Amino acid sequence: MPADLAVIGLGHLGLPLAQAATAAGIPTIGYDPDPHTVAELSAGRLPSEGPDGCLTAAEVRRMLSQGFRATTEDAELGRARTAVICAPTRLGADRSPDVGAIGDAARALAPRLRPRTTVILESAVHPGCTEDFLRPVLESGSGLRAGRDFHLAYSPSRVDPGNRRHGYATIPKVIGGLTPACTEAAVAFYGRVCDRVVRARGTREAETVKVLETNYRYVNIALANEMAVLCHGIGVDLWDVVRCAETKPFGFQAFRPGPGVGGHSVPVDPNCLAGNGTGPGHPLRMVELAREINSRMPRYVTERCTTLLNEHGKSARGARVLLLGVSYKADIGDQEGSPAREIASRLMELGAQLSYHDPYVAQWRVSDLPVPRAEGLYEAAAAADLTVLLQHHRTYDLQGLAVKAQLLLDTRGASPAGAAYRL
Template sequence: MPADLAVIGLGPYGLPLAQAAVAAGISTVGFKTGPEPGPLTPAEVRRMLAGGFRTAVRPAELGRVRTAVICAPAPPGPAGAPDLTQVEAAARTLAEHLRPHTTVVLESPVEPGTTEEFLRPILEEGSRLRAGRDFHLAYSPSRADPGNRDFTPANTPKVIGGLTPACTESAAAFYGRLTDRVVRARGTREAETVQLLESNFRHVNIALVNEMAVLCHDLGVDLWDVIRCAETKPFGFQAFRPGPGVGGHSAPQDLTGRTPRGLRLVELAQRVNDQMPRYVVQRAAALLNEHGKSARGARVLLLGVTYKADLPDQQATPAQEIATRLRELGAAVSYHDPHIPSWNLLGHPVPRADSLYEAAADADLTILLQQHRTYDLQGLSVKAQLLLDTRGATPTGAAHRL
């Protein structure tokens, strides 16, 4: 049975799009590009299936849709630029079955110029069709934020940039069925650069507050109180909060090699953020030392090992490096996370705490890495022998904060 929409890539970008499309009554088929961690809960997936969503069994089904959106992962490659291996595979599969008048949109996080210089030739060569004449081609930065209850696809504006004005309008007509507002960019490069700016904005501002966390600890200043006061300013300020590191699927891009100067501030921000897991381990060792204990042989419990609260996604989670470094110091590491039933570290399983309060009471040090809703932080602060809060989530004075 033909569908209106094919979502190619059912990971952190594709599944939320497919979910929104099904909710809007759009007949949707999904096509997997590889083993992708889904950001939706089993209950949300069941609702999608009940709404008519299905996974394509044969690639030929991609040729029976009016709109195809490529949402394949594009993780950082060895040189830092997005690895387009899965995007290329998705494009080649689609090209073999692409029909005239189809609207093709790329949502994967890519560098400016990718849609026109990389994706377009693959689609044209494989389909013998010409973009902008025989089919529409556009880019739209993914703004999916799984777990966010305030901003959904319906009330989040969608940016569209097409190869031609007609391509833009065709893509805008599709996304207008999903969202209250469509914003038209001048072209694909401008839309791609929107994604670049939005992603780098997050990483640069997190780097700033991460550096402020280190500075304020050295000065004996309560950074969390500073942020609480600063965010009352109604203009010129947006509150970001420090943490043990920056995870997620949207990596910073400094465009090194693409331009003579690149984005030096982004490169520096990435270095700052990459240092945070090591800083957390240093603080942990110092806290143990202050309480007459050594990191070697210490029992350390990690709370929340996902990159984002209340989701099972572990993409680029800082917990991985923190646990590795703690083990290198000789600590006995265990973890608790209501969303992660098992966790491996360099091929070896990490012991999982079944009883949270008993584990916190038994551990020499408990480190809160992710603030899941199910955690009673007041109760944990009472039970834990020593608690390091990297999220500033515990009541004032109840724990040692980052």
Template structure:
């Protein structure tokens, strides 16, 4: 049976979309490289996508008719194509749009009139019109807005959030023309309860920039508050508990050892902006990035001080890292600060081990990190236990009793039973 939808890019963005489409009864084909397609056909979510799709959910998708294919010809048989290629930062921190370019060129060669093309990959404002549109038009000979519809819709995914599944999260859409917007809205209207129309693709792209920057800036604020409160001898976690009772003008964010996940704002240095813009664009976002990137080093500083206060040195210390994913109760390690913390501790001469119920194997700097099989015994044997992520399976009261020293970077332990960030 020919597919009605093609999802180009079967990673943390594309797989949830494909799952929602299959659940809505839409015949869906996913396009990606052969190795990833082979894993999906065997019922195994690709590495890095476990948080977005479990093996059981993938099996239900396959039973519901979902097909994964590396054959570009499949893209020429659908009415809607959604590009979900990853755009992770490159070495110079600029967004790597090569995946979007590759996907667009592959799609352009098979693009048919009246197809609706939607970009969901995180991109800077203007990318849909300035990057994607020319590739599609030159490769197909068709004109966007006249021969095919073109739109942007920012991905809004929160892995593990049961309160807001795909259908309960409003979808923002900005089309090249009003007709493009309505065509994309008609598609997403089959998947979500609410569709929000932006004035155009640039506005929709900037929605993503604002949402991710909002999270980043507010986490940076409480991270700085964590450092200040520690220096002042103030219980930050009690401050947050009290502040969040205010019914207006305040939303509680909590500090941590760093910021991970797929929803990070682009580096302001690489945002396109007119020369007439006064000053540096999004200076606050750039400052927030600096603050959040300093948190792993601050955690190491706190750990070293704690060990010294108890007559121990980081060199030769046995350190157990609890929770190495970026988010509680998911397997996704994208951007998790655990790797940097492990790297720094190893460089200082500490012996590292870890425990995470969602990560059976972990490598840092190309070397495997020993996994604690017996959690309580490992906690008791470690000179220092660092809680980096609070998975619900952790009995923190019991672990605090067993641990020689426990530094809680998530404020999850009861007051007085552990050292908290």
């Protein structure tokens, strides 16, 4: 059965697109090389090791009832008029995005690529990846020419898992094609799914939008984190400072500190291109410094834990420490890049007896060791020498927790003033 859309990669990027397209009445297939992922989705379930927060099992079942199909068969890709590659990318050892999964997706698609098909990349990549990496793989595997025989474009993903205000359709979609005709072909597709599309000059401009958006968040969080350390040292309530500063109607956007920075959108430094002679030859120094500051936060949180215990006559060794919220973001269970694991590892090295509570994470391992899950939240907080809020899930009553906990360290500034020690 022909499909208008093939979504390649059914993770945190691909599933929201497939859901939005299916809801818009676009015949959609989802391709993923992992049989487990496809089997779970086909049965109306979320993969146990898959993304959390982007969809619910009920939404998957609704997609299936609307005609969505998940498959591992490469041949299915040849039936789609539009193919969107949503393969995962993570930073490699050289701090550049690992595009291996994108290459695998392109090699699966290329032999089945038909003339006049529109191919769009949504994965987070370095500027130039669509033209310099993806294009040659598709052309060599298909015998077709991008911009002449098929359309090629890039559109940065702006998915925000767990965001109840902004869904796929309501977030403006940036699109940059290899040629103006490629841009318009991609615009024609996304116009069926999104309320607004924004045309970039080309693929490189669209790719660099993602670099700017991600680094903007990362750098500003670093500033907030550095301010948190400074304010604690001089006895200033940073959370009150931010509350007041964000009343300014221009020139300021509030960012808040935390125990570290997690998530799938990692900071990208265009200097990663310098090795192949196409980069600028110098780093983004602001991003480098932000990375240094943000990567220090788990160690700083651990130090605050040991200091609090010492001030109350207790040693970290043997102390019962309860960690609340181990996901990277509130109200989802996705642990990608969460600082909780490093904080837990450091506390374990100091001899602390750890337990955790997270309504979205049923099991948790640190350094290949299982961490006991607290079933009774208030009882566990009362029994722990120190309770540390790492992620503020909506289900947490911090006023009640502050009453029950012997010591409460709030790394998110979510507790009422004076009810807990804040980062």
